Amino acid sequence: MLSYLLRRLIATIPVMLLVAVFVFMLLRLTPGDPAAIIAGDYANDAQIAEIRTKLGLDKPLPVQFMVWLGNMFQGDFGESFFYKKQVGELIAARLEPTLSLSLLTIILTVCIAVPLGTLAAYRQGSWLDRGIMGFSVLGFSLPVFVIGYMLIYLFSIKLGWLPVQGYQRISDGVGGWLLRLILPSIALSVIFVAFIARMTRTSVLEVLGEDYIRTARAKGQTETRVLMRHAVRNAAVPIVTVIGLSFAILIGGVVVTESVFNLPGLGLLTVEAVLARDFPTIQAVILLFSFIYVLINLLIDVSYTVLDPRIRY
Amino acid sequence: MFKTARRGLIKGAVAAMVMSLGLSASGTFAQAETTLKVVPHSDLKILDPIWTTAYISRNHGYMIYDTLFALDESGNIQPQMVDTVTTSDDGLTITMTLRDGLSWHDGAPVTAADCVASIKRWGSKDAMGQKMMSFVDSLEATDDKTITFKLNSQTGLVTLALAKPSSNVPFMMPERVANTPSSEQISEFIGSGPFVFNQEAWEPGTKIVYDKFAAYVPRSEPASGLAGGKIAKVDRVEWLPIRDQQQAVNALKAGELDYIEGLPHDLLPLVEGDENIKLVDFNPAGNQFTFRFNVLHPPFDNPKMRQALLYALNQEDFLQAQIGNADYYKACKAMFGCGMPFETMAHMDGLLESNFDKARELIAESGYNGEPILLMHSTDLAVLTNLAPVAKDLMEAVGLNVDMQSMDWQTLVARRSKKDLPADGGWNAFITSWTAGDLFNPVAMAFLNSSCDKALFGWPCDEKIEGLRDAFARATTKEEQLKIVEDVQGAWLEYPTHIHLGQWNQATATRSNVDGVLPTGAAVFWNISKN
Numbered sequence: 001m002l003s004y005l006l007r008r009l010i011a012t013i014p015v016m017l018l019v020a021v022f023v024f025m026l027l028r029l030t031p032g033d034p035a036a037i038i039a040g041d042y043a044n045d046a047q048i049a050e051i052r053t054k055l056g057l058d059k060p061l062p063v064q065f066m067v068w069l070g071n072m073f074q075g076d077f078g079e080s081f082f083y084k085k086q087v088g089e090l091i092a093a094r095l096e097p098t099l100s101l102s103l104l105t106i107i108l109t110v111c112i113a114v115p116l117g118t119l120a121a122y123r124q125g126s127w128l129d130r131g132i133m134g135f136s137v138l139g140f141s142l143p144v145f146v147i148g149y150m151l152i153y154l155f156s157i158k159l160g161w162l163p164v165q166g167y168q169r170i171s172d173g174v175g176g177w178l179l180r181l182i183l184p185s186i187a188l189s190v191i192f193v194a195f196i197a198r199m200t201r202t203s204v205l206e207v208l209g210e211d212y213i214r215t216a217r218a219k220g221q222t223e224t225r226v227l228m229r230h231a232v233r234n235a236a237v238p239i240v241t242v243i244g245l246s247f248a249i250l251i252g253g254v255v256v257t258e259s260v261f262n263l264p265g266l267g268l269l270t271v272e273a274v275l276a277r278d279f280p281t282i283q284a285v286i287l288l289f290s291f292i293y294v295l296i297n298l299l300i301d302v303s304y305t306v307l308d309p310r311i312r313y
Numbered sequence: 314m315f316k317t318a319r320r321g322l323i324k325g326a327v328a329a330m331v332m333s334l335g336l337s338a339s340g341t342f343a344q345a346e347t348t349l350k351v352v353p354h355s356d357l358k359i360l361d362p363i364w365t366t367a368y369i370s371r372n373h374g375y376m377i378y379d380t381l382f383a384l385d386e387s388g389n390i391q392p393q394m395v396d397t398v399t400t401s402d403d404g405l406t407i408t409m410t411l412r413d414g415l416s417w418h419d420g421a422p423v424t425a426a427d428c429v430a431s432i433k434r435w436g437s438k439d440a441m442g443q444k445m446m447s448f449v450d451s452l453e454a455t456d457d458k459t460i461t462f463k464l465n466s467q468t469g470l471v472t473l474a475l476a477k478p479s480s481n482v483p484f485m486m487p488e489r490v491a492n493t494p495s496s497e498q499i500s501e502f503i504g505s506g507p508f509v510f511n512q513e514a515w516e517p518g519t520k521i522v523y524d525k526f527a528a529y530v531p532r533s534e535p536a537s538g539l540a541g542g543k544i545a546k547v548d549r550v551e552w553l554p555i556r557d558q559q560q561a562v563n564a565l566k567a568g569e570l571d572y573i574e575g576l577p578h579d580l581l582p583l584v585e586g587d588e589n590i591k592l593v594d595f596n597p598a599g600n601q602f603t604f605r606f607n608v609l610h611p612p613f614d615n616p617k618m619r620q621a622l623l624y625a626l627n628q629e630d631f632l633q634a635q636i637g638n639a640d641y642y643k644a645c646k647a648m649f650g651c652g653m654p655f656e657t658m659a660h661m662d663g664l665l666e667s668n669f670d671k672a673r674e675l676i677a678e679s680g681y682n683g684e685p686i687l688l689m690h691s692t693d694l695a696v697l698t699n700l701a702p703v704a705k706d707l708m709e710a711v712g713l714n715v716d717m718q719s720m721d722w723q724t725l726v727a728r729r730s731k732k733d734l735p736a737d738g739g740w741n742a743f744i745t746s747w748t749a750g751d752l753f754n755p756v757a758m759a760f761l762n763s764s765c766d767k768a769l770f771g772w773p774c775d776e777k778i779e780g781l782r783d784a785f786a787r788a789t790t791k792e793e794q795l796k797i798v799e800d801v802q803g804a805w806l807e808y809p810t811h812i813h814l815g816q817w818n819q820a821t822a823t824r825s826n827v828d829g830v831l832p833t834g835a836a837v838f839w840n841i842s843k844n
């Protein structure tokens with residue numbers, strides 16, 4: 001197992017390198033000049049050229065790439081062109097809102113989607129099943145921002161129960177932190193609940209037809225025990241895979257939700273950096289997302305050995 | 314018994330949790346009465362207002378720095394940090410004395426040496442500053458409170474330039490900061506203005522915090538425009554950039570915010586009629602949509618083609634398409650802004666009235682052979698999005714072949730600095746917007762600069778216009794300046810550098826308990842109280 005983990009971790013290095021080359025080239029080929037943006041609307045050519053030199057953007061691309069790569073190997077992701085702060089610092093400050101939102105969303109999703117999917121499978125063909133699947137289709141069809149605005153209108157503007165926007169750090173109080181995350185995590189979880197409930201239903205349905213379920217029932221076990229101990233557990237591998245991937249997608253894909261609820265997370269940082277052509281920030285954030293994706297995939301693979309003892313690496 | 318006790322315990326736990334949430338929530342929602350929560354027009358990224366011309370950096374400058382002079386509400390120059398100004402009989406020596414009580418945020422007194430270094434840094438960067446410095450033989454601090462300009466010829470530009478209201482504003486900084494080369498950003502943010510930048514509380518992209526500068530000594534005159542007493546009436550101002558303007562409005566309605574700097578016109582119906590919200594305008598002179606030519610390439614290398622557009626276009630179509638609400642726009646042909654000190658309609662008769670016959674006549678005279686005109690269309694700045702399609706429509710109506718290319722603003726910004734042929738990545742025209750404070754006289758207006766390679770993108774090249782700009786800089790009386798401004802408009806008609814497409818205003822939305830927003834042309838926060 002340990003050697004497997006080591007092999008997988010080593011395998012991430014070429015993946016990350018490829019991502020680094022790709023993102024570096026993509027940014028340089030995209031139209032837009034950070035120097036012109038920094039200089040402002042009324043700067044002349046000489047001023048823009050001066051800034052370009054200061055940022056090192058006048059050097060040949062291979063030189064820029066090697067400088068960036070060299071610095072990165074020393075743990076230096078560079079300085080934001082705009083904020084004049086270390087990119088590492090910027091990312092660290094934005095990590096908490098994104099992780100908080102993602103974790104809360106995934107907890108909410110799992111708590112709702114797995115029981116709903118299991119119930120739908122257990123009551124296959126019933127009104128309950130159709131209702132859950134109907135909700136699932138609705139959840140897929142509604143864009144997150146629409147759900148967000150509807151929730152805000154009802155709970156923040158009409159009822160005044162929850163704040164409209166913003167984020168409070170957990171260190172400043174759990175209550176305020178949670179209150180500000182309730183609406184965004186509900187808005188964001190709808191699509192994942194829809195997705196994972198469907199996935200759970202399919203997996204559990206497959207398992208419910210297996211011989212060992214019939215055996216368990218024949219042994220006189222309660223339906224709850226049959227469902228939870230035999231059906232859901234054996235259906236868990238695909239469900240956990242989807243939950244893991246959903247989490248990875250969440251971390252990199254909460255842009256719209258962060259924007260709607262004004263949460264200062266990594267998603268907003270990425271959008272701001274892209275619009276401003278802040279190359280060092282975009283490069284570092286995308287590398288971070290890639291690394292998280294690879295890491296979560298690894299964790300999913302490892303979790304298989306726990307869920308299914310037959311799987312060995 | 315046990316069940317009852319357990320239920321009680323659970324109820325207690327739930328109640329405690331709810332209470333803790335409630336308490337935290339109220340603690341979170343409650344704001345100190347004197348904290349003004351503001352949504353600025355964009356995020357503050359660059360903290361050096363001399364290094365960039367971005368308006369948000371200018372506004373940051375007004376928070377923490379002060380100026381030697383400022384324009385009042387009527388556009389007159391008034392001393393700000395300066396107490397007295399004297400000019401020698403020959404007009405070649407100007408002496409300024411700083412007023413008493415000025416100090417930097419670190420407690421050190423403001424000295425003339427600080428101001429001299431600040432003027433020199435600004436004068437090496439800003440176009441109007443460069444022009445002013447071309448008249449200066451020497452600039453020295455003759456004692457702690459006296460600044461002395463020795464000029465090589467008479468000019469009325471010194472105080473006018475030092476009162477420049479918009480980017481780059483000549484903000485005063487401590488000498489050690491102002492000695493930073495203008496090619497580098499400053500790294501210390503200490504001013505002598507009414508607010509102190511709270512660097513520790515700054516969360517890039519999220520929150521910018523300014524605290525009241527308790528030791529600030531305001532002028533005794535009442536606040537007027539950017540001049541007069543700058544009294545901070547709130548203890549703290551927090552800038553909270555929110556990208557989603559709809560959400561900003563929601564938060565304002567819910568009382569989570571106090572002030573939205575620029576409310577998009579399409580969101581006005583959401584706040585109109587809300588008794589908790591009021592709409593104000595800190596920039597009554599407004600902004601001007603501006604069509605910019607690139608004179609390097611055909612067909613706009615020919616002045617007749619540019620003149621043709623002066624006749625083909627009309628302001629009403631652009632304003633209707635983009636703003637829509639007549640309360641927030643007006644046609645204004647005056648080159649230096651309507652309601653501004655140098656407003657004049659000289660030479661403007663018959664222009665911008667979609668006189669297609671006259672336009673076609675001029676196009677025919679120019680020898681235009683149907684080559685495509687590459688019009689850059691910005692799609693991501695809501696306030697510019699609808700303009701290029703209107704221009705395309707009007708240009709096609711007079712027989713021009715328009716190739717409108719859509720792109721995001723930052724791509725446009727990068728492309729407009731390219732002098733290549735349009736087919737090789739260059740361009741022929743684009744549309745932008747200026748605030749009135751940037752175009753209030755011939756020297757300040759960057760698009761009028763016709764110094765060829767040294768001019769802004771578009772690179773107009775005309776000796777007559779440059780001669781008139783020089784003459785304006787040398788003029789020492791308002792009467793002389795007004796006469797020159799009229800001549801400038803005449804010269805511009807012969808050699809158009811750009812076209813104004815109409816004046817528009819944008820509302821600022823505040824909670825109804827916020828008072829004292831001044832008509833300054835820039836979002837400033839002194840004089841504003843929260844009751």
